[in-house]
Amino acid sequence: MSPTIKQIASIAKVSIATVSRVLNNDKRVTEKTRKKILKITEELNYRPNIIARNFVKKKSNLIGLILPEISDEFFTEIIKGVDELTFAHGYYTLVASSHKYESLDQEIETFLRNGLVGGIIILVSSLNDKIKCILKDSRIPVVLISGGSNIDGFDAVSIENYGGAFKMTEYLILKRKYKNLLHITGPQDNDDALLRRKGFEDACKKYNAAFRIEFGEFTQESGRKICDKLLKSNSLPDVIFAANDMMAIGCYDSIKAKGLTIPDDISVVGFDDVFVSKYISPPLTTVKVQIEDVGKTAAEILMRKVREKNNHKKIISKISTKVIIRNS
Amino acid sequence: MSPTIKQIASIAKVSIATVSRVLNNDKRVTEKTRKKILKITEELNYRPNIIARNFVKKKSNLIGLILPEISDEFFTEIIKGVDELTFAHGYYTLVASSHKYESLDQEIETFLRNGLVGGIIILVSSLNDKIKCILKDSRIPVVLISGGSNIDGFDAVSIENYGGAFKMTEYLILKRKYKNLLHITGPQDNDDALLRRKGFEDACKKYNAAFRIEFGEFTQESGRKICDKLLKSNSLPDVIFAANDMMAIGCYDSIKAKGLTIPDDISVVGFDDVFVSKYISPPLTTVKVQIEDVGKTAAEILMRKVREKNNHKKIISKISTKVIIRNS
DNA sequence: AGGTGGTCTGAAATAGATTACCTGCCTTTA
DNA sequence: TAAAGGCAGGTAATCTATTTCAGACCACCT
Known part of the structure; x- marks a missing residue:
């Protein structure tokens, strides 16, 4: 059995209160007593029982x-x-x-x-x-x-979901000159998704860019499916801004399966900067979050x-x- | 303050022992008493204090x-x-x-x-x-x-480090017909690395394939450096078997930077099957571990x-x- | 009716540490 | 020198839940 404060006390011939004081750096103990007790605790390799301590301290x-x-x-x-x-x-x-x-x-x-x-x-x-x-x-x-x-x-x-999405959209419109944007959202009850969407929409509105919204699930699978559907229609956007990287990767799958190339035929960007994003081909433009x-x-x-x-x-x-x- | 077993007992007009018995599904309590106590615990939304419980049970x-x-x-x-x-x-x-x-x-x-x-x-x-x-x-x-x-x-x-490395090496020699193999190990004090190396060596020996060993660190950086060095020399192996995927990815970096293509100029395989491995280009052949x-x-x-x-x-x-x- | 056995319940000990309060001793000061 | 005050260290309560032991009670059997 592990030694307890009681055993330390009986060996040191002091009360358990004194031992406790030493262990808790209470100054009302003489240096001599403190040394004696510390020596014993070390010899016995004593560790206070954390559960007991938490219990009495109620924390x-x-x-x-x-x-x-x-x-x-x-x-x-x-x-x-x-x-x-x-x-x-x-x-x-x-x-x-x-x-x-x-x-x-x-x-x-x-x-x-x-x-x-x-x-x-x-x-x-x-x-x-x-x-x-x-x-x-x-x-x-x-x-x-x-x-x-x-x-x-x-x-x-x-x-900073709103701001990040806004900045990215601004970049897409102003620097990349995209005129026709599509955003794939995350689940509709997800706050991150909501704010990213709002950032996207507000930026589009501010710069008068045409935009559409598709509803995704934050999964690779949902990104793929939505993109499949999109590619079947004949109204492709210039860029797909997926609300997270995994959906963007799903879009990659779909686009590559069609034989199209990114970003020449269509551009894709994400949000999160997950580990994979810089390894996929082409490396994904995204919004980095210092998680x-x-x-x-x-x-x-x-x-x-x-x-x-x-x-x-x-x-x-x-x-x-x-x-x-x-x-x- | 959260209710305690004591309060429950006093409200139910029973002893704390009885309450404890009910909470611990001890069957020596009449159905009537049990119901009464359960009702009270629910009304008070009582949760036993786990720390106290762990304390008395000494576990x-x-x-x-x-x-x-x-x-x-x-x-x-x-x-x-x-x-x-x-x-x-x-x-x-x-x-x-x-x-x-x-x-x-x-x-x-x-x-x-x-x-x-x-x-x-x-x-x-x-x-x-x-x-x-x-x-x-x-x-x-x-x-x-x-x-x-x-x-x-x-x-x-x-x-199954040894077996996995052995199987992979066997595949490289028998199916892919590589004759000249190189293995990049992990850190030399790492047991996984040790056994993977041994599996590789034993398979090479069994099938009389030429092989070399380089010492890596399980990091992408170390994979890249070793591969850089390798590409500068004029004796390229047919395949690089990196002891983990991250080093294999480092090799990708190095090989692509040289303008060579995988697997035509040189083949690279890894170990672990990390998430990225199937997204990089080309997708990495590797040994999967169900972590x-x-x-x-x-x-x-x-x-x-x-x-x-x-x-x-x-x-x-x-x-x-x-x-x-x-x-x- | 009295003894036996079984079931339900309560009283009290217990776990390991902290801490409020008290004691006793020593020092300081009037 | 006696009172006051400070300090070291001891005593005992405390925290909550579990568990042992004992007691109460009832039913059943002889």
């Missing part, structure tokens, strides 16, 4: 990171960013994604209530009222990673909230985007 | 997953596989990677000793004696995910060990590989 050095799923690099980067920052503060990161066994709502509620974690970072594609309600009366700090709309009243980190920063920033805000309990000012942080020009 | 429903780093899809897949399986058993997954703040050894030791987690899955590139020592006298179950050599005495999941299964299998073994405390039979599980033939 936890665990951070919950709730994701809709763990699948693509987007989430990896977030996990990495969060882990790196929280670890530096002595916290561990608990990763939970929605499973077939439990809905995201339930999962969030469980986490908020069971005391396991001292704070939560939640990535949601859209904020429904139910989740909002659950979050409102949370006893532990919460930070959202969200598309960016509708997050009033919560601490949140979001991506790791999203995780880091969220963790930073959370750590601040965990420490300063009384600070109730809401923080909304936006991670900026950048148009990456390649050859598509 | 944890947390699983530590220790990775050298969280970076590429390889790790994502592992996290996903582990999380999915452990969650189904009521466990949560704590992801920890080596940070600049702590070495992997220390991290492992901390996890093993502080009681936070009830079991650990460790992914290591190679097993040094220090880690072996730490693991040997671990009080909690440990499962390794490892290259595959030198894991006697531990429960482990490994990839998610690695995580799942490791979690499965761990769950079994956590449950059946007395079962000390060591399990070593090997995840099989498959040669994926594309156009490189």
Whole structure:
């Protein structure tokens, strides 16, 4: 059995309170006693039982990171960013994604209530009222990673979706001189998708460019299907702006299958700058999002909230985007 | 404050023991009492305090997953596989990677000793004696995910590195009729790299094919550099078998920069079948590893060990590989 | 009717650490 | 020199849920 504070105390012939004080750097202990106790803890290779400590302190050095799923690099980067920052503060990161066994709502509620974690970072594609309600009366700090709309009243980190899409569209119209644009959106209940679409539309309107909208699903498959349909019709746009890179890649599949070339016959651009994008042929022009920063920033805000309990000012942080020009 | 078992008990006018029994499905409670208590717990929206529960039970429903780093899809897949399986058993997954703040050894030791987690899955590139020592006298179950050599005495999941490399080499020699092969290894202290090399060499020897070895680092950069050097010399092999896909991609960069074409001028194959591999041009022939299964299998073994405390039979599980033939 | 056995419930101990409060000693100061 | 104050360190309560042991109660059998 691992040594406990009690054993240390009995060996050192002091009370457990004194040992605890030494371990917690309480200064009300003489140097001599401190040294003696430290020596013993080292000899026994003692490690305080974190669970017991968390239990009495009624707080936890665990951070919950709730994701809709763990699948693509987007989430990896977030996990990495969060882990790196929280670890530096002595916290561990608990990763939970929605499973077939439990809905995201339930999962969030469980986490908020069971005391396991001292704070939560939640990535949601859209904020429904139910989740909002659950979050409102949370006893532990919460930070959202969200598309960016509708997050009033919560601490949140979001991506500059609107601005990124606007910049890209501006580039397509002004620099590339495209007159006829088509945007493939993400799922209609997804905030990122919504704002990207809005950025696209507003830019088109501003510069009086003709545009169309198709509704996709953020999947490669949906990009392919929509593009297939498009190529069968006889009204091709100059450029397809897919709301994420995976759909853009789906368009590549479809276009190449038809024997057309990118960007000569038709141009395709994306959003996200996923890892593959620079390797496909031709390399994809896209909007880069520094995903790791999203995780880091969220963790930073959370750590601040965990420490300063009384600070109730809401923080909304936006991670900026950048148009990456390649050859598509 | 969240309701506690005590409050439930006082409202229901029963003892806390009875409430605890109901919550733990102990059958020694009359249906009437059970119903009454369940009704109250639901009204109060009671959730048992997991930390307290773990504390009294002296066990944890947390699983530590220790990775050298969280970076590429390889790790994502592992996290996903582990999380999915452990969650189904009521466990949560704590992801920890080596940070600049702590070495992997220390991290492992901390996890093993502080009681936070009830079991650990460790992914290591190679097993040094220090880690072996730490693991040997671990009080909690440990499962390794490892290259595959030198894991006697531990429960482990490994990839069929040797067999995969052997099969690929066999394919290159017998089907593609290459006579002059070159292998770029991974880091020399990496077990996966070691076994892949051995599989390659043994196959070459078996079929009397000429071969050379270059020493890489598993990075795209190292693949590119080695290939640059190679192309400057005047003795090109028929095929470059890179010990992982990222180095193969590095070779692509180098070869394309020289204006040569794959596979006409020189062929390149890899190992791993990362996501990009089928999108690059030409699509990369490689050895596929079902990474998610690695995580799942490791979690499965761990769950079994956590449950059946007395079962000390060591399990070593090997995840099989498959040669994926594309156009490189 | 009294004994036996089984079922349901409660009281109390327990886990490992933190911490409020108290004691006792030593030093300082009037 | 006695009171006051500060400091080191001890005592004991506390956190929540589990679990052991014992007791209460009822039914059934002889």
